[in-house]
Amino acid sequence: MRFSEYLLATLKEAPKDAETLSHKLMIRAGMIRKIAAGIYNFLPIGLKVFRKVENIIREEMNNSGAVEVMMPFVTPSDLWIKSGRWDLYGKELLRLKDRADREFCLGPTHEEVVTDLVDREVKSYRNLPLTVYQIQPKFRDEIRPRFGVMRAREFVMKDAYSFDLNEESADKSYSKMFDAYKRIFERCGLRFRAVEADSGNIGGSFSHEFMVLAETGEDVIMVCDDCDYAANIETAPVIFRQKDLNSKQHEKNRGAGKDMPENKIEKISTPSCISVKDVSNFLGVNITKIVKTMVLSTNEGLEAVLIRGDHELSLTKYKKHRGLDFAELAMDDEIAKINTVKGFTGPVNLGIKIFADNELKNMTSYVTGGNEKDFHLLNVNHDKDFNIEDFMDCRQTVDGDECPGYPEYTLKSTRGIEVGHVFKLGTKYSESMNAVFTDRDGKDTNFYMGCYGIGVGRVVAAAVEQHNDKNGIKLPFSISPFEVLIIPTDIKNEKVITYANDLYEKIKLESYDVAIDDRAESAGVKFKDSELIGVPYCIVVGPKSLEKNMVEIKDRRTSNKIEISKDDFSGLLDFINGK
């Protein structure tokens, strides 16, 4: 590619609204441009990187036996009504009507369409297992799109769907995909972790998120540095150790942190102390001696869950352990109905079922809300003052918690960008959409499904986030916009331009993705641009070095540079090949 004929849209300054490093760099490098909130143009440089990522994904999908299909971006409402998601999906689903007033939506994901597709074509167990995939745009009307293409509304996703006879076979499909994902992200040169994630309401199944490690990641994950263990903070299990409450050690700690004897409940005025922090500061009580009472609205009605003051509730784990389909924090008016006050909720005389995190087992004489505005209670004890229906692991893990892999290791929190998700669906969609095949015994059976997504644009952004320096982007060879760039420093110099052009043609013949910056720009501009867009190898052809029969080659990532005889073509290729 000749830059004189190319659309190179580099910028010295990034627009004010670009937040993260990758977002700024992608705009400055002329990879992307925003056209509306969460909707982007990919310019040539961005598209080249995008295509390389896409091709790696496609190759690995094909290698793992998945077959590519294309499904529509606009999908009819009846498929969604059939699966029940037309009503379940909220405003994220962008709905539209055609000229005849028929309802459609822009596909946010394609379980419905693919289930329908496979159901129509696959009739027999003999045709299973089958994995199909698509690489296409999707649309989710996000509440808050941000960070450029990292969290866009329209985005391209690779989505694979596996169809199997049964769970055992589905597990094999799953692990094939899992392995393919590892190869994909390795080939893209990313530092990542496969993280245990929420498997949702489908009991017994499992799910992994592929997280690229980066500080700007939106997800918090818990990782063990000493073993492979990694899990989303929402789902990571807490290894609970029961303490001996009668021990001397515990004796010292009891009593609301104020050395109060463990006796009667004491009601105490705590004006305007709504948060745990307020209460802790006001009473001078350690936050770990306070119990938060959280009222949840669930498909089984209102219930309360108790959590130690410094911990956070994991609704995901709570729902799972309670076997609930639905649970969220109760609204103010719901809380008002049960004779308590938001900010001062407590378990004593609370007229609903009370559950608690395991940690409560290790607590006595704690502080709780008084169910009355501006009052809290001291020296509260479960069993004595109120009853707990059940204990469970329902808090988020924190730094220093025990690693579920090995008791001697501890977990540490870090941030990650979710670039991929592999998920066992089971028969959720094949049941709701009545998608069946005929099994060995001639009986109709629901497909056992799995789904596997990768955000292509997000992989590009994550790669930029991980690979850059003060001069710009430095992508790995496998996904860089060009592999080699030739920079003639003076295009008016006959010898320089002739040599550079010849070299360009020769390297092209070797099947490298090569470009030549033959614009009438000064050398400095060309150097800056090459660094900004992140070309791994630059060959500088200038009059001075050419006089000495030499050219210069630079490695963007290591900053190594060598001078080499202008006729030593194989030496030049060796450098590019990392020899």
Added chain:
RNA sequence: CGGGGUGUAGCGCAGCUGGUAGCGCACCUGUUUUGGGAACAGGGGGUCGGAGGUUCGAGCCCUCUCACCCCGACCA
């Protein structure tokens, strides 16, 4: 959806107490340059997000509206 903020040239910004719109970069022409975002000279580009209002006069004041950005939506 709640709170906050910003809209002035392609990008980054300035514009006072209301008086007819400016800077840097980018762009165009010419000359000189050409190894780290060149120099000089000249030039083009704005219904100041939109609508309405106040005023002799509005980028600036008022009302409405649109767009975009940030924070929050796990508070007990």
